[in-house]
Amino acid sequence: MPQYALLTYHPGDPDWTAPDQADTMAEYGAFGAHAGDAIVGGAALFPTTTATSVRITGGPDGEVVVSDGPFAETKEVLGGLYLVEAADLDEAIEYAKRVPSSWHGTTEVRPLVPMPE
């Protein structure tokens, strides 16, 4: 069955481990219960303040630059992702509508490139 990534974007830079995110985490728990076996993977990410960017200029043997922070400063930040199985885009969208980022920020739905068997 085809798979999609549901990328969750939230305004600000929420820390899912903090007590003030407990309500939102409960919402995510409800989504997990709803989608059940359709979810084949995923993760919650620590805030972008914990992110590190790695860039190498001019090819794999070039100069390595490691810096503090996400790849880009954006108003909504990537907070996590789900990998779901869905027959088609409409089904994936139905799942996305139940993901809390949809009403807090944005949920991006992207098809996964099928891996050769």
Next chain:
Amino acid sequence: MTDEVADAIDRVVRDEGRRVLATLVRTTGSLELAEEAVADATERALRHWPRHGVPDEPRAWLTTVARRRAIDLVRADSRRRNREAATMTDEPVPDDGADLLRLLFTCCHPALSVDRRVALALRTLCGLSTHEIAAALMVAEPTLARRLVRARRKIADARIPYRVPGDDELGDRLPALIQVVRLVFTEGHRATSGDELVRVDLCVEAIHLASLLVELFPRDTEVAGLWALLTAVHARARTRTDAAGDVVLLRDQDRSRWDHDVIALAEAGATDAWARAGDSPGPVLVEAAIAVLHATAPTYAATDWRAITELYELLDAATANPAVRCNRAVAVAEWAGPAAGLALLDEAPTRTPDHLWDAVRADLLTRLGRRDDAAVAYRAALASGPPPPERRLLERRLADLATG
């Protein structure tokens, strides 16, 4: 062969072609493959039929040729790993009637940008070539070609399903179809000048699409409203511009040259839909009612401006479109005087981004004798870069201010 016969054959090929395309998308599971196969079949039809006559069953002819082509394409290209296409046979496939509906909804899926929906609809539902679409939309051909390729890739890679939405989804999905048809019509309205060699009339294509929607959704009052609106507006097309290509305002149009037979049909359609819509006519139906009131009025002065104003009030409340407020102001000015119209504009929360707002204000100010203010408004309208026919009209009215 006369132009008329050529046009008639063209029409049959296009009307049948889209049904064949729709069925082939279902049986092959691939819009790209189906399009290529049907393009080949229609090309052959346009070569073969003028010489040998249109077959008794044009759809069956096209379907057979297209299916054979699709099978050949699948066999020749091992990259076409689509399983349905690979197992296609020569057996006849019945059209279960819903294929065209599926194609319509797929082309207008919300996951496709509006530009992509319009391009795809013109390609698959109207059977226009990339060249014709690019010329009609006044977009560079490579840009249009890229747009179509990306739209098809999106449908394939994201797996936009080829299905008719459920009854509970129709409320959300049908307005998108209506919007695409309206956009096609608006584009047709815009392109009054342009490449004379391209014979495509997008207004006519839009009306064909609207007729198709009426056929597929016979009980929907917004769809009925769409058809009535487009036909009522198009019935006046001949008088919108003069021989020099300049804009002729409604008040100056020669009503004897309007197509009154069509207007009668539009009126009947709108009236019937209005009765069925009960307490809650949708915005497209309201616009249709306005267009019909204009089209059935014997003169500009004898137009039922009050009724039109009430309809615009309904529309203004339902949509946040400043163009509606503009048109409402014009209607109000006709029965309550220009000051009332102007007040409506001045109270409005937003104005239109284009020249319409300033042009309407300028006209109302002129009628109030406020020539200096009117001149400022005309200059503002000109500064927003209206298309050439509108620009010439505004320049003339500005010049008239000084002399009149």
